[in-house]
Amino acid sequence: MNILVCLKQVPDTETQIKIAPDGMSIATENIKWIINPYDEYAVEEALRIKEKFGGEVTIIGVGPKRVTESIRTALAMGADKGILVDDPAITGSDSLGIARILSAVIKDLDYDIILCGKQGVDDDYGIVGSILAELLGIPQISVVIKVEVSEDASTVKAHREVEGGTLVIESALPALITAQKGLNEPRYASLPGIMKAKKKPLDAKTIADLGLDASQVGENGAKIKIKQITPPEERKAGKIVEGETPQEMAANLTRLLHEEAKVI
Amino acid sequence: MDFSLSMEHEILRKSVRDFAENEIKPVARELDEKEEFSYDTMKAMADLGLFGMFVSEEYGGQGMDYVSYIIATEEIARVDGSHAATVAAGNSLGIGPLYYYGNEEQKKKYLPKACRGETLWAFGLTEPNAGSDAGNSQTTAVLDGNEWVINGSKIFITNGSSDITAGVIPLTRTGIRKDGKRELTSIIVEAGSPGFEARTMHGKLMWRASNTAELYFEDCRVPKENLLGPVGDGFHQMLGTLDGGRLSIAAMGLGGAQGAFDLSLKYSRERVQFGKPISTFQVNAFKLADMATEIECARLLLYKACWLRDNEQPFAKLAAMAKLYCSEVMSKCVDQSVQLHGGYGLMKEYDVERFYRDQKLLEIGEGTSEVQRIVISRYIGAV
Ligand SMILES: Cc1cc2nc3c(=O)[nH]c(=O)nc-3n(C[C@H](O)[C@H](O)[C@H](O)COP(=O)(O)OP(=O)(O)OC[C@H]3O[C@@H](n4cnc5c(N)ncnc54)[C@H](O)[C@@H]3O)c2cc1C
Ligand SMILES: Cc1cc2nc3c(=O)[nH]c(=O)nc-3n(C[C@H](O)[C@H](O)[C@H](O)COP(=O)(O)OP(=O)(O)OC[C@H]3O[C@@H](n4cnc5c(N)ncnc54)[C@H](O)[C@@H]3O)c2cc1C
Numbered sequence: 001m002n003i004l005v006c007l008k009q010v011p012d013t014e015t016q017i018k019i020a021p022d023g024m025s026i027a028t029e030n031i032k033w034i035i036n037p038y039d040e041y042a043v044e045e046a047l048r049i050k051e052k053f054g055g056e057v058t059i060i061g062v063g064p065k066r067v068t069e070s071i072r073t074a075l076a077m078g079a080d081k082g083i084l085v086d087d088p089a090i091t092g093s094d095s096l097g098i099a100r101i102l103s104a105v106i107k108d109l110d111y112d113i114i115l116c117g118k119q120g121v122d123d124d125y126g127i128v129g130s131i132l133a134e135l136l137g138i139p140q141i142s143v144v145i146k147v148e149v150s151e152d153a154s155t156v157k158a159h160r161e162v163e164g165g166t167l168v169i170e171s172a173l174p175a176l177i178t179a180q181k182g183l184n185e186p187r188y189a190s191l192p193g194i195m196k197a198k199k200k201p202l203d204a205k206t207i208a209d210l211g212l213d214a215s216q217v218g219e220n221g222a223k224i225k226i227k228q229i230t231p232p233e234e235r236k237a238g239k240i241v242e243g244e245t246p247q248e249m250a251a252n253l254t255r256l257l258h259e260e261a262k263v264i
Numbered sequence: 265m266d267f268s269l270s271m272e273h274e275i276l277r278k279s280v281r282d283f284a285e286n287e288i289k290p291v292a293r294e295l296d297e298k299e300e301f302s303y304d305t306m307k308a309m310a311d312l313g314l315f316g317m318f319v320s321e322e323y324g325g326q327g328m329d330y331v332s333y334i335i336a337t338e339e340i341a342r343v344d345g346s347h348a349a350t351v352a353a354g355n356s357l358g359i360g361p362l363y364y365y366g367n368e369e370q371k372k373k374y375l376p377k378a379c380r381g382e383t384l385w386a387f388g389l390t391e392p393n394a395g396s397d398a399g400n401s402q403t404t405a406v407l408d409g410n411e412w413v414i415n416g417s418k419i420f421i422t423n424g425s426s427d428i429t430a431g432v433i434p435l436t437r438t439g440i441r442k443d444g445k446r447e448l449t450s451i452i453v454e455a456g457s458p459g460f461e462a463r464t465m466h467g468k469l470m471w472r473a474s475n476t477a478e479l480y481f482e483d484c485r486v487p488k489e490n491l492l493g494p495v496g497d498g499f500h501q502m503l504g505t506l507d508g509g510r511l512s513i514a515a516m517g518l519g520g521a522q523g524a525f526d527l528s529l530k531y532s533r534e535r536v537q538f539g540k541p542i543s544t545f546q547v548n549a550f551k552l553a554d555m556a557t558e559i560e561c562a563r564l565l566l567y568k569a570c571w572l573r574d575n576e577q578p579f580a581k582l583a584a585m586a587k588l589y590c591s592e593v594m595s596k597c598v599d600q601s602v603q604l605h606g607g608y609g610l611m612k613e614y615d616v617e618r619f620y621r622d623q624k625l626l627e628i629g630e631g632t633s634e635v636q637r638i639v640i641s642r643y644i645g646a647v
Contacts, residue, residue: 073278188283
């Protein structure tokens with residue numbers, strides 16, 4: 001099985017995010033970058049499928065040179081090769097632009113299954129995987145917590161959590177799946193893995209290499225434009241519910257929830 | 265000058281940090297409390313590849329540079345001293361002498377398992393009457409036909425009596441050299457050798473989840489081939505092993521200082537007294553600023569020492585300086601960390617309490633701070 005994983009690099013979830021002076025982006029200096037956590041589930045699942053069926057796992061990233069570190073980390077976890085699309089023209093791409101770039105990379109590759117994270121934890125749009133499947137003309141199953149590839153590797157069953165139950169969807173391969181938390185527990189990049197990753201191939205490609213033109217990506221190709229980014233509201237001070245006895249406190253709490261918070 | 269670490273070093277740091285936070289931190293307090301060496305975390309560390317980092321792939325190691333080893337040790341120490349001790353001693357004192365001084369047959373026999381972390385090895389210098397003066401070893405080894413007969417005892421030997429300890433390497437006296445000095449020789453003693461017994465030591469202030477042993481040799485017999493390197497090479501081997509070992513103890517000081525700092529910064533930004541986070545009172549902000557500065561100095565010194573070693577340049581002076589400085593920086597940092605935590609820092613529920621205790625060994629093990637100052641004094645030509 002040939003498995004492709006689309007991987008995004010995002011700011012470390014523990015980083016304190018500051019808004020850039022332009023008010024439309026975040027300040028990227030002093031940020032630590034990590035693999036998007038949902039993409040880590042995708043990498044792990046790809047490795048498990050490979051361990052069962054054999055084949056190759058290819059990691060595809062789009063972004064500046066620093067993304068190499070995230071791709072190398074995935075290679076250290078056990079993936080076989082990487083492709084990074086790095087081009088100044090990419091800056092300002094929306095989800096459609098990124099999906100166009102990914103599909104341009106993927107159309108020339110031989111694949112059975114594509115795994116993506118369900119969303120990037122930075123912009124939280126959650127649509128790159130879906131657009132990509134549409135551009136490639138293959139089925140997609142999103143927000144998946146369990147993946148079962150059939151013994152003959154021709155179909156896949158994917159589990160999605162829905163209110164009060166689980167939806168099991170079956171699709172022919174090739175198909176695209178987006179990973180949700182709970183899919184698996186990603187492995188650590190082991191020390192021998194880190195050494196092996198040094199020798200694994202990682203190709204860099206430009207927009208021109210992919211036969212795309214600059215008007216399809218970046219700000220030019222974007223259908224949406226960010227107007228403004230604002231920090232979340234400061235958390236208001238909490239309230240201590242008064243009362244002499246537990247009964248009295250409970251009564252006061254109910255009253256506050258009803259009259260002030262208006263949630264019951 | 266280029267101060268940047270390679271991409272592999274960064275990936276390694278992140279991976280070991282995540283591992284330490286997720287797999288060791290949650291159990292460290294309880295293991296310390298119970299004074300228990302964990303075979304589960306030992307296996308997890310081994311599976312990650314934390315043993316045999318600087319050993320070439322041919323013997324089952326990872327073939328990494330020394331900086332990698334030091335970063336990995338630092339990251340484990342950032343979360344727990346005991347686990348870092350198992351890694352540092354396992355590599356520097358157990359695997360190190362076998363790798364650097366063993367013959368081909370010994371390396372093939374012992375290293376692959378040790379590098380997979382299935383076995384641990386220990387290096388025994390210290391004796392009840394030979395501590396700082398380790399050359400004054402009173403354990404003797406006499407050749408009797410095809411066997412060495414060893415008599416004596418060792419104390420405070422890390423990884424010496426765990427269930428997976430495959431053997432120990434005691435420094436023994438094998439005679440008097442031509443120049444009248446003691447002839448010291450290292451000999452490999454496999455666990456289970458007749459006349460050899462290892463007993464776990466209990467009641468430690470620090471490193472409570474690390475294995476520490478007393479070793480007893482009573483007419484202990486091992487094959488003649490168990491000699492490590494040539495007869496009389498023991499003193500030189502000891503100095504070489506300690507030079508490398510000091511870097512790993514320094515890494516524990518650096519990592520421990522960083523860990524204590526990280527906990528304190530977080531705590532003092534959250535702890536509100538007099539209506540404000542205590543980190544905003546200048547006296548506390550300055551404590552944190554001093555800690556951050558000294559940690560940065562410690563890191564630069566230690567990494568430079570490793571860089572010298574990786575580039576095959578003399579590094580022993582800087583290793584002694586780094587060991588001395590990093591352990592003293594951790595000493596100051598844990599003191600201030602407990603101070604910033606107020607009464608809570610004295611309670612076991614808070615990890616800084618353990619860091620405060622674990623630090624003390626670093627100023628004593630592998631050459632006390634006084635011994636480091638003696639070594640440095642000699643290098644700079646003061647004495
Ligand atoms: C938990 C733990 C793990 C250890 N692991 C190992 C191990 O794996 N292998 C091993 O061989 N050893 C190990 N050791 C032993 C350790 O290396 C010794 O404890 C250390 O070298 C000090 O020796 P000592 O305890 O006999 O103290 P002493 O040498 O008796 O020192 C007592 C004090 O006198 C000072 N002093 C001694 N000589 C001088 C001098 N000439 N000038 C000035 N001051 C001096 C010392 O600095 C110290 O402050 C371990 C110890 C501990 C506690
Ligand atoms: C074993 C033990 C016994 C005790 N016994 C008693 C007892 O019998 N009765 C009792 O009432 N209490 C008792 N205490 C509590 C003790 O008095 C408090 O722990 C102490 O007053 C510090 O308060 P805190 O722990 O809340 O630390 P915090 O007040 O939170 O202080 C944390 C750190 O912030 C610093 N800090 C706080 N405010 C400022 C400021 N404005 N400017 C600069 N720095 C600041 C502190 O100096 C400290 O370094 C005991 C505590 C212990 C551990």
